[in-house]
């Protein structure tokens with residue numbers, strides 16, 4: 496299944512031991528003391544270990560479950576260890592050093608992309624970055640890496656190379672990759688990408704992949720009003736011998752939003768440009784994390800823009816983009832009626848209805864906004880200009896209310912309320928009325944001659 500997730504965020508685990516009455520009282524008062532810690536991660540390529548030094552003024556309790564099997568040593572000794580769990584109390588004004596076995600952690604990767612000795616290690620942050628339950632956002636992280644190695648991580652660094660861990664929940668996934676590659680700062684409209692590519696396979700294929708990614712990103716963001724996130728992590732794993740263009744892509748939001756792409760090295764530039772994954776994942780940077788109930792909005796925004804952006808970039812014709820939008824609607828419609836969008840759960844049977852109902856919502860919203868003299872691009876741009884929060888979940892209703900208040904003439908709030916109640920695929924009646932078209936299953940398979948549709952799908956190829 497070729498599905499792109501923006502939703503692989505586990506619900507926060509609530510199973511941490513409560514350290515005493517003081518914290519319990521603070522919890523009751525709605526405030527938990529956050530510990531400021533300073534981390535240094537030292538990678539030893541010969542020993543294949545990552546030694547994490549943790550220091551703090553105030554002391555902390557660290558409790559590690561998921562990755563405790565990769566821990567080779569803890570200094571000072573852990574309070575408790577065993578049964579897949581380690582607990583460590585860090586006294587005030589002291590440091591601890593926790594060493595992780597990168598070989599074991601890398602070998603555990605189910606895609607066999609966890610390590611290559613002397614070349615790279617790719618692992619989730621929670622496999623080595625021990626955190627207390629509440630971490631002060633100013634907590635710092637520095638890396639000490641072998642000569643010629645870099646780190647691709649979601650956290651931005653200051654000029655001195657210190658990362659701030661920020662406010663996003665510790666349970667949100669974050670990918671960390673260390674290896675013999677450079678992190679390249681790629682200028683795109685509105686900002687820069689921190690692009691890292693694993694040094695796998697043929698160097699010519701990697702160069703072509705880099706060209707495709709940079710050229711595409713620049714075109715997409717030029718048409719969408721600029722990069723929505725400051726300096727995001729973009730991680731690319733070229734897959735030698737793989738002919739499928741982009742077998743997997745996703746956005747992870749721990750630390751800061753980052754885009755992860757797994758790209759078939761044998762596919763070639765035409766196939767990469769023909770694939771929707773890059774545009775879809777980059778489009779996810781335009782919205783905050785909207786939770787399970789906002790999944791249809793999030794995936795809808797990606798699914799709508801993956802077609803619009805590629806037409807604008809000249810990677811396919813306007814007619815092709817239109818056909819892909821229509822066939823998406825058809826796949827959504829084919830699912831048939833079920834639960835209302837407001838309450839629909841995660842399930843393979845309903846995925847297409849979730850994605851393409853969302854795409855229909857944004858399509859109808861874009862039409863209405865443009866009929867009123869604005870556009871979805873403009874409203875999203877104003878939303879992020881007002882300070883989009885990437886470090887917390889935003890309720891989907893709050894997201895829509897904010898967009899609606901920026902341009903009430905687009906009718907987003909009213910349309911959202913209607914879509915929430917839909918137990919089957921949207922009728923697209925608004926779009927039909929505005930475009931003077933028949934029922935959507937009889938829409939022409941070339942782009943209808945309407946100035947709003949021309950404007951949406953207009954190529955900006957001349958000015959990348």
Ligand SMILES: [Zn+2]
Nearest residue numbers: 499500501797
């Ligand atoms: Zn998605």
